[in-house]
Amino acid sequence: MADVEAPNRLAVLRAAAALTQLEVAARVGSAVTAGQVSRWELGVQRPSLPYQRALARVFGVSVQELGIPERPSVPRSRRPSAEDWFMDDVRDPRVAKSQDEWRHTRRLLNARRHELAQTAAGLYPGHALAGTGLIAGPGWIPDAPVDLADVRLTEVPDAAPPLLDGTEREAARMLPDESLMRSYPRYTRAIRDLAPPRLFEDRHAWRLLGVDWAQRSLAFGDTTYFGCADVFEALAHELAYVALDADGNPAADPTLRDLPYRRLVGDPFVLDRRPVMPAVSTLTIRRDGARAEFLLHRRDPRAVAAAGGMLQVIPSGVFQPSSLLPAARAADFDLWRNVQRELAEELLGLPEADGHGRPVDYTAGPYGLLDAGRAAGQVRVWCLGVALDALTLVGEILTVLVVDAPLFDRLAADFVDRNDEGRVESERFAFTESGVRGLLDSGRVAPAGAGCLELAWRWRDVLVGG
Structure with a gap:
């Protein structure tokens, strides 16, 4: 009998690397198990593209050399194994129904994030930032823009772990069945298996611990993207499940009483109860005398886990180091460096610093050009404040460049039209009252972007003059 063709090269590559399935799982990501690696090797399940990239890094090959077909396939001539029984369990109609309902709620969540953010902001009276979908804690928005050079960052390496991590009983309602006998243990595991975007990788990030504008100080600890997403996406899913009907129309005006997980979180501005991952969102303005205009970015819903299809300021990204090497971590604990890296990636098409490579050389290329421009007064960057996305309770550090x-025009000569997260809008928007208000009233701008626009217009005389 002829040998059955292997479904991929994963087992061969793992053997050549002298690694166990458990060791491969640990190197690919914290949410991956040895059983998952086994299913990938058997061809029973197909790893999503982010996991394919991670596997390629582990084995030192290209994604194509992994030999993974477009669709999962189980060789017909092989005897059924325990993995096959597992997959039969997954295909059980009751499991499929649970997973389909979860996917449906998640599609509605992503399609209605603007409306849901407004609903969520209403749960925290007195804290909503205009109509942006953001909420701000007491003193989180300074009385005037703060030069980014004056913002002091404090790292708390021995911070106690958060009390909540997404595995609480109250979060179980947001988790679909993984098999007949168990639900998914974490929200990110469900995303990974049932609705993976192109960009979905667990990475180290800094965790927001404190905001003190009297001292112009922000405090941070350590966290991971998945560790935060297990909480913040579950909070968003819960609100979508309660507030929308099956067609995505408003079904109820929920209170915290209707939202057990959000109620468990409690005061959203108490930052030690849950992991709060901050993003740095930057409104980029071109200033030409009395005239000013700005850029926006349309996020691709197929590529990103949140705010797909919405407009966002650019650059914008999680506050995290470019690499886990100590030299990179020390250099990257700086909001300006985060803004520079995101600008280089999203507007200039430079490769993403994904945490696995060497430290970024901030003296070269656009980094050196921006630093020189800042020293010469041609580049000015401010922090407008800190807020939370009301829907997810994710932290947003709002800045303007x-x-x-x-x-600007020298940099713009190399701007890209598209990047990994979506499309850079070809139109430059006028930084005028009608231009800003028209966008804010449209409901098309993600909460962080709306917050940047709202505050930047409030302080336009300081930022651009006139």
């Missing part, structure tokens, strides 16, 4: 026209 103003670049004089000659330097």
